[in-house]
Amino acid sequence: MKISTALDKIDEYQLFVPAFQREYVWKRDDAKQLVDSLIKEYPTGTMLTWETNNPPELKGPYKYDEKQGAVRILLDGQQRLTTLYMLIRGQIPPYYTAPEILNDTRGLHVNVETLELEYYSKTKMANDPRWQNITDVFQRKVRAKDIVRDLEKKGDEVSRERDDLLDDNTRAIENILDREFPEQTVPVKATVREAIDIFYKVNASGVSLTDAELALAQISGYWPEARDIFKRKLSELQGKGYVFKLDFIVYVLLGCLYHLGSDMKKLHGPENNETIRDAWKLLDEQVLDYVASIMRSHAFVDHTDEINSVYALVPIIVYCFDKGGQHLNDYEIRKLVKWFYYSQIRSRYVNQLPQKLDRDLRTIKEAENAFDELLAVIKEERRLEITPDEFVGRSISHPLFGLVRWYLKSKGAFCFTTGVKLRQAMGEKYKLENDHIFPFSRLKALGYGRENRLKYSLAQELTNRAILTQFANRSKGAMTAKDYLGAVKERFPDVLALQCIPEDPELWEIENYEGFLQARRKKLSEDLNAFLEGITETKPPAVPITLEEMIAEGEGEELEFKSSLRWDFVEGSVNKKLEDVVVKTIAAFANGQGGTLLIGVQDDGEVLGLEGDYHALGEADRDKFELHLRNILNKSFGTSFVASRVRVSFPSVGDTEICQLDIQSSAKPLVITVKDKNGQTQEKFYVRSGNSSQEISLSEMQSYLAERFRA
Template sequence: MKIATILDQIDIGAMALPEFQRGYVWNRAQVKGLVQSLYRRYPVGGLLVWVTKTEGANVKGDNKLAPGSVELLLDGQQRITSLYGLIRGNPPKFFEGNKEAFTNLYFNLEEEEFEFYASLKMKGNPLWINVTELLQKGSGEFISKLATDPQFIPNLSKYINRLTAIDNIKNIDLHVEQVTGEDKTVDVVVDIFNRVNSGGTKLSKGDLALAKICAEWPDARDELKKRLNKWAVAGFYFRMDWLLRCVNTVTTGEALFSALDTKVDNISQVKDGLKNAENAIDNLLNLISARLGLDHDDVLSSRYSFPVLARFLFLKGGVLADYKERDKLLYWYIHTLLWGRYAGSTESVLNQDLALLNPLEGALDRLIEQLRKERRDLRLNSRDFITWSTSSRFYPLLYMMTRVWHAKDWGSGLEMSSHLLGNLNRLQVHHIFPKALLYKNGYSRAEVNTLANYTFLTQVSNLKISDRDPADYLPEIVNRHPGVLESCWIPMDKELWQVNRYRDFVSARRELLAKAANEFLDTLFNGYVPEMPVTISILDRVMPVVPGSVADDEEAKVLRECNEWVLSKQLSEGEIRYELVDPQTNQQLANLDIAWPRGLQEGLSEPVTLLIDEPNEVEEIANRFGYKFFTSVESFKEYVEQKILAVETIR
């Protein structure tokens, strides 16, 4: 079928993109390579389409489908989308991606080169031809202009042949292979898709499950997005796969998405499952925010405990028996957070824990006992607080203790509750011993950012203290607000407030933190923890800033901005504070500042991580596990633009 005819088929709705296909991910280098091959009449491969009835076909975009049957692109989306954008000047209706990849491609008649527009190189040079204009208008207009300029007459024949060769790209035939037959269900077709795309972007298990759901419920993806957007407005960011996993466990009691096939008879069960999962997650977010103080995305860890938590709450009819059951549930949740319960083989561990919910009587005791068997001891000790950075699993615990034990702000002397904070005054990380002072005295980055050197303050207090020496400012706080430092587990031996005694200070504070943490966890396990008054639902809150880190964490701000920059380029979202886990032992090996474990173009590019001021050990671990790592935002962006987006710069 001629390329021009294929594009016509898309316009009339006779060819479309199935819902389960991911968006457009090609970069400029790939588009340029395709056009160069077509120009030289090199083979570029055929298309694979699934011929299915228009009625019931689940496609991307809002284009109206042709009556009868439609051809859904299984293989060739990137090529056809690129050609559509080049020839039509705009992307097709099913387009999701970065149209800059095929916008402003030019051809040099003399050098026979394709390049994307660069003003310094091309402006005012008639030998550079806009490829889209040529494909839309035809070669005649360009030939006429050249024929009237004496300087081009000697090479006119050569230029005409080259212009015609580009214009005739529209008439190149591409082989179109069809997948037909009533036996070609969505399952079969997705399997075919994954096989022919073995070298490209494969569908995840969640993609496949969603594709099957969308075949019967076309609005499913939008309905899931509505819930994700609702939680995002409140400051909690979840992924589509995660929500679908919660729906799956609530509906089927199992973690594997295949259970949706074996245990679900009709789509109404999935719709009910989404409502039930949403209600459970709403309740859990309110419970964890109000009772534990984990009220924003930075400190909401152990996300994959939510499928188990949601299933348990669903089995309880959405209502916990009493405060003892509530607190025991939270006790289990915290320990999944501290020990990375779901950091490794998520599905197998989830299934193990979901099985412990039956029978419901005694389920929480069984879940806790399972953790105790694997950990042998659930009590914390001071060594557990040797961890450092806001990526530590114990970071949320420190935040939680600050909120639940009513720690007091050093500037105001008031409890750091939600009433004090409000929306515009979130808790900020404060280095008790300022970083500059410690670096000046020869302490390492790990020592400077150890968890025991962190406390949380309001923004006003944090800014007021700034980077003062604790030997100077801590005595002032003692005089102004007696008992405030003790509420934040600060060793009160003033000798330890000297910078030369820093190691002794953090050692003493670790002991205090471990003691307070165990007391806190004991109160949960035994059915009592100090109440935190509930005002409004956490989901009624609108976050005034983009979450992703504690507000004063400069490094996390850089990472957020970098992630936003990547998303603006229509590339995949990175995971901030990504836990790199040994696949054999499930042991946490390192925290990567921000990572793309499946590549910036998922499935098409290598794993990448940006590490800001990390020790060599982290870099070596990332490298060992196949990550290309960068140590500055500038070098990372240069890699993205030159290697991923293939944006050429003119110097």
């Protein structure tokens, strides 16, 4: 079949890609090599098709109509044909959508004189008319004589031979469309099951598909919708920061059904049809979301980018699956979190993945204390204790940095500049980044550049990193460590300790850089070992009061309700003066023994929620509300106080979300500035009196301050 014919059949809905095929995974280098081979007339493989009037589930939105009669199903050659479609048509083929194309191979350019292939580079191609988008060449939009004219305008002399070469090369590329793409066909009488078996046999001996991908193809044979169903769940999890590939789901299913990480053929047979659907129902509706919640709330994993190997989640998922979706108790959770941390820093699944999963999943099935035994397995192979030497020359790509990050989150560490907690980064502006404490530009001047590999590794060592928001990182610049850390400590006295940074100013001098590294390695190793050991320390379970019980008790000296931040429910409009009332309440709590403010709860305890405030902020959401609230608080009290003394959270009462502010007692008097009815600013000092916030008169203030803030 000619290449042009194959593309036409795709456009005419006569050639389809079955749903059981894997996604488009080729990259730009693959596309370049394919076109290079076609230009040089090298073999480029064959195409395996199946002509049938009973096709399986198809990729894309198109639904087969039996009135069409027989159509062709592409069993092998999808990567090549999809690449050619995008390069020749300049569009994504109809069986894919743009988000499904992870590597867009369009935009390939060709030098029509040398036939060199490259993706667009402005410096190389902008002023050289020989470089043309190959899609334009395929579509006959490029003429050799136009290139010659443009070259001559630039002052290049174009000989007759050169003119002919440009013309010959242009036509040679155009003629690729007439090249035969050798086609092998599966007989019309073949069933869907037989077609999938042929697909499997064609791919099983090669390296193009993994065992998991081949297993997924077989699953799609007896459960045609499986791939799309799995992809919907993956998309849902991705929205929560947990990004997985389809093969991860296959490993999970194999683990749940057979407690294996290898022998994917066990999933091939249609006898799995009912059991795999039942297993998926439990995974989809309960287990996967539950595990994601555990990892976020107890292991402080906010995104799978932070994880060294996501396959460490497979035993955890299988363990929860074996519990029938029931919630784990606190001690079980702490044990699995501890094992997870060690699986990451000791690279449990970096190699021999199927074999190690076999052993670990068998332990999950058979052992009474599964995660204790799994931890013992790691201990057999690697030392558990973290030593200072392990940090030497290790960059942020090392698994230890992931553990450092989770540990800092667990401590409530926050950004040096913005005061935003590492767990509360909001939006792209406050995305977390890993910044050099000692700027590389200054270290490079002292010989820590790339020319000295050992010293360069020390400059990039993870112990020379602090975790900041993107906003803070951009504003920091190349300040010296001494100036930078000194300013940070003055502004936020506790923040360096929270990020395990040595506080001896002598170590901040650049000539003492390696001494700084040694001190931080020691500090981190000690703290991380204590952190890991402490995870499973037995503690008497606390029985905290529920939010509903707190509201039912009503307002008091340490609890106050506010209907909203700025939405006036009586007037039905925005009332910014309500923000001043919130500020006054926080000041009163801070000047006393601390307390809790609930926004979205009426004085009588009726839960109103935050929808009024969201509307008042321009149809906002929680993130915008929190950002607005923090801006008010930072302006009124200063970033240091807010970061260290105010905790903002958004619990739900039933299905209604409210805002909870937990305010700690201030270490020094907190005076706020307010405007009177004439617009004049005045300083006020508020305290709690029963269930309300009251201003103290000047005559009372002196004795109160002496008692409350005495040294």
